[in-house]
Amino acid sequence: MRRNLMIALTALTLASALPAAAGAAAKEGKAQIVATVSFRTAPSTSSSVVRYLKPGESVALLEKTNDYWWKVRESGGRTGYVSSRSTYVKLISAPAEEADSGASANANAVIVSSVSFREAPSASGARIRYLKANEKVTVTAKVNSYWYAVTDSDGKAGYVSSSSSYIKLTGPIPDASSGGSSGGNAGTGSGGNGSSSGGSGSGSDSGTDTSGPGGTLDAAAKAEAVIEAGLKYLGTPYEYGSDRNTTTTFDCSDFVRQAFKDALGVTLPGDSASQGAYVRERSAVTTDWRQLKRGDLMFFMDYKGTSSSLYANKQPFTSKISHVGIYLGDGKILQTYSKTSGGVRIDSIAGKHWEYRFLFGGSAL
Template sequence: MKKFTASLLVLILSALLVMPAVMGASPAPAPVVGEIQSSVSFRSAPSTSSTVYKYLKAGDNVVILEQTNASWYKVQDVLGTIAYVSSSDKYIEIIYNASIVSSVSFRKSASTDGTRLRYLSKGESVLVTGQPNSAWFAVTDSKGVKGYVSTSEQYISLGASFSLPSGTKPGSGTGGGDTTPSAPQLIENTIAAGMKYWGTPYEFGSDRDTTTTFDCSDFVRTAFREGAKLTLPADSRKQGDYVKAKGATKSDWRSLKRGDLMFFMEYKGSKASNYAGINKATETITHVGIYLGNGQILHTYSTESGGVRTNDISGGQWENRFLFGGSVL
């Protein structure tokens, strides 16, 4: 965790000036601060074809104002310039996403009986890394010390939700309450989790305990584990069985919803005629991907294709090989 420096303080204070405040409303969200990990373009728009204002260097800090889409953050630098950078963790890491509203106990465990490490002071910035229950946040302070604080808004103000782990939200600090995101939000979290691995190399039979390479089912499993906190079976056939057990599978891919899984048979050729007469109800699943909507699939299937990527479904092998699809939620 980066130390809280004077330049970082200036950055946070300047960001507060662009955050709206409403009289009588809850406190404004805490600034979300990111640290640049390696040199990255600071652009005029969320596109690689937009103008490059400059290059941010490793160690620079920015305030993240919003996540424009799965690939881009809108940020503000120390000079107050607002522009866009890649959201890939290769280039930027969130180091603070909450601030302390009033002095609060920083404890070793998620309990009022837990050893008090110290008191966090009003105005301190911290990184919320999880929420073990409705009453406690897991946080890391500016010196890298890990502990727990109350979720009560009396004590802590969270930054924008894109910076927080799935299911993390402020609570009363007294227990109770539902912290589970809606199904649509879980799907968006899952797709965002998958998109951050764009270009990760393909490897058949990839190690399920790492994210350096993926095969198709490992990629899908990782996206849902990170985005929806759901651990799917480790291979595509068992994932297919999982979806069937949920019911309401679709044999027409155009009937699928964003975030549904798509299952495919083995490749027999690029033409529709190569699949004529095949009883797809008896075919074995050999591939799986995530339907994005608008005729697109997010998946990985070969070294030559460049690893994790998207493809059009209509009129090609993916339409011809499609067996069925459905939701895991």
């Protein structure tokens, strides 16, 4: 009798667990690997590689961590992260979204591409965080041609670019008549990322000023647009002499060139030495990297080793330029330099060979 009771209880427990398991599985998406890609322990190019996923492998999509990474489960049952670029992963079905609740239930806009969520309607406003692609937000007002006042799903208030490259309206804006049209997509004014073209987004793909360095936006706004564009390529593989007509691989100067092209419609010279000359012709440069502004370009000499003494004889304006990157502020650089480093990534400068190799830097705007 006791044995039969135990069997019955076990069966009941298993039966009650089945719907939950089925529900969990239903939320997962599916994808297929189309090119060899790193399967990592965390959503960062600096994290450890568990193994390389091969073309033809299937993975379960658990969630889209941000614009650049999927959280996945591979066939062996291990959970990790892979690049979300279509170059590596073919989406078969996306993970099911959770039901809207709270503030997100009243949302009237959706984030199209990762964008800065700021405390003030200015490119110099403190960043609260990055809003992720597909996040739902509530636009409470159109501040001007460049900025929306929004509330995120947690009820936090702030400001985002009104560029249609970053946000899409799905409903009317309260009191929209006082701030311009609210129909269709947001206008192309980027609110610190570019200029307004009015209407429903007829400007460039990036929603930024395409008139080049002589455009009407200030340099800080353009620099933010370049950085936003560059960050979208995190994890893209490195290839020396990469094809300037594709974005599947980059070398250092190709990456910088693409970021400017995507963000501003500006085409920089195709190699780091020429880009260095371009910057020197257009702006005051500095040999102290700590004096650089966010978005400035940094130029470096050849790598000789990790000791500062190896670079004692460098000549900032006569040594050969062999590398370029984008300064992010706070002692960080956005760059790509080797296959083994994981492609486009963010590195610290101070106390590293980057500091010792640095020749000069300045604005390309």
